[in-house]
Amino acid sequence: MSDNTPDDDFQEMLRRMLGGDPLAFGGAGGLDPEQLRNMGVDPAQMQQMMAAFQQAMSASDGGIPWDAARTGALHVANQDGLAITSGQRDDLAASFQLADLWLSEATSIAPTGQLPVVLTRGEWVEQTLPVWQETAEPVATSVADALTEALEQQTPEEMRQMVSNASRMIRQIGGSLFAAQLGQVVGRLSKEVVSGGDVGLPVLPAGVAAILPQNFADLGEGLEVPHDELALYFAARELAHARLFKHAKWLRLHVMSQVTDFARGIHIDTTVLDDLAERFDPSDPQELQEALGSGALLPQQTDAQKNALDRLENMLALIEGWVDVVAADAASRIPSLERIAEATRRRRAVGGPAQDALGALVGLQLRPRRLREAASMWRAVGDAVGPEVRDGLWDYPDLVPTAEDIDDPAGLIARLEASARGEEAPRDEMDEALAQLFAEAEAEDGDDDSGEGSTPRG
Structure with a gap:
């Protein structure tokens, strides 16, 4: 019987693992399940960790193994094994066709020219994972x-060279854990989303309209709304979303650049990670994954991130607000419209566990806070100047309403009405301030010129 303590056994396994010893992974002479149980480690959990370690050691590029995210997401998405029936496809195709006709009466933005699709949860994962x-x-x-830096700092001096030699592997392990966690989040999200535009971000290619029948059926439970009315409303919303991104070709890149601006400003809270490394318990291999999932490693947002998030939330609110107004106009013939629309707003405001988990994982909440205000602005603009002028505001980035326009639709409407009459748009406070600055600058330039002209020559 060995005199080694569980900690001694674990350290020996770690030395062999970091040194690249294949026996550390359960080969001949390696640690068997009984040894793992004696050390207080769950053999099944350790087997998963060993698989990640082996993958990390065999990887050559040192990048993030996104295949792990794909595998995990598909595993969650396909758990129920439900297939889309031909009846579901036919019903949704008919709903899309009628909703597209109604939508052409509600907006001047043209149809996409692409056939809408119905997706399984797994297909949604496959098509949207590049965006996530x-x-x-x-x-x-x-x-x-x-993780690499923290582990190197916490390693005893006699093992530092060994860990340094394995730094690429350790970095790969950290990336593997994150990728696996992301896969779980995206997989759970695939069980909640109803359509391609449901999460706010443009996760599908521009112009693609899609509905997930598995989740759509769950949405109707408890609403006491006829299935065909619910299908027509969501078809109108999804087609409006697809039309907008197909028409405004700049919009998708604009939104995603704001997302990446926010994400690039994120830096891991190394004090939390250092503390995690100091009290690492070999019998709890899930601790790092729990820290990732809870958002504990993400520090408070910087001012630059807060500004980026504000811009993104305003843009998402403008997009969703426009879709709300146009879809409501298109679906005005539906008897249960108000009940469906209100249930949709409540569902979006509450969010779900997968969206919360994604917020903890990357620090980004995808729920636009100003949706109602933005929808009210689009409604007021459309009533005042008509759908064609309203929808023309999406033609170029410079025309899109600002956060100030959401707060004060009257100012935006006044400018649009003046432009339609061929008049100079009324000045607002910003215009007046800029005019004052220009006037002061011109006056200073005039004084400088006058002074130079009056200087006597020597």
Whole structure:
């Protein structure tokens, strides 16, 4: 019987693992399940960790293994094994067709020319994962870098060279854990989203309209609304969203650049990670994953991040507010419209566990706070100047309403009405302030010129 303590056994395993010893992974002469149980470690959990370690050691590029995110997300998304029936496809195709006709009466933005699609949860994961990867990559890289640094600092001097030689592997392990956590979040989100535009971000290619029948069926439970009315409303919303992003070709890049601006400003809280490394318990291999999922490693937002988040939330509110108004106009013939629309707003305001988890993972909340105000602005603008002028505000980035326009639709309407009459737009406080600055600058330039002209020559 060995005189080693559990900690001694674990340290020996760690030395062998970091040194690249294949016997550390349960090969001949390696640690068997009984040894793991004696050390207080769950063999199944350790097997998962060992698989990650082996993957990390065999990887050559040192990047984030996003295949782990894909595998985990698909595992969650496909758990129920439900398939889309031909009846569901036919019903939704008919709803899309009728909603597209109604939508052409409510907006001047043209149809996309692309056939809407119905997606399984797994297909939604496959098609949207590149966007989630783009969103999360800056954070994943920060986690991997910080984990490497923290472990190197906490390693005893006699093992430092060994850990230094394995730094690429350790970095890969940190990236693997983050990728696996992201996969769980995206997989759970696939069980909540109803359509392509449901999460706010443009996760599908521009012009693609999609509905997930599995989640759509769950949404109707408890609403006491006829299925065909619910389908028509969500088809109108999804088609409006697709039309907007197809028409405003600049919009998708604009939104995603704001997301990446926010994400690139994230740096891992190394004090939390250092503390985690100091009190690491070999019998609790899930601790780091729990820290990732809870958002404990994300520090408070910087001022630059808060500004980026404000800009993003305003833009998401403008997009969703416009979609709300146009879809409501298109679906005005639906008897249960008000009840469906209100239930949709409540669902979006409350959010879900997957969206909360994504917020903890990358620090980004996807719920626009100013949706109602933005929708009211679009309604007021449309009533005052008509749908064509309203929708023309999406033609170029410079025309899109600002946060100030959301607060004061009357000012925006006055400018649009003056432009339609061929008049100079009324000045607001910003215009007056700029005019004052220009006037003062011209006066100073005039004084300087006058002084130079009156200087006598020597």
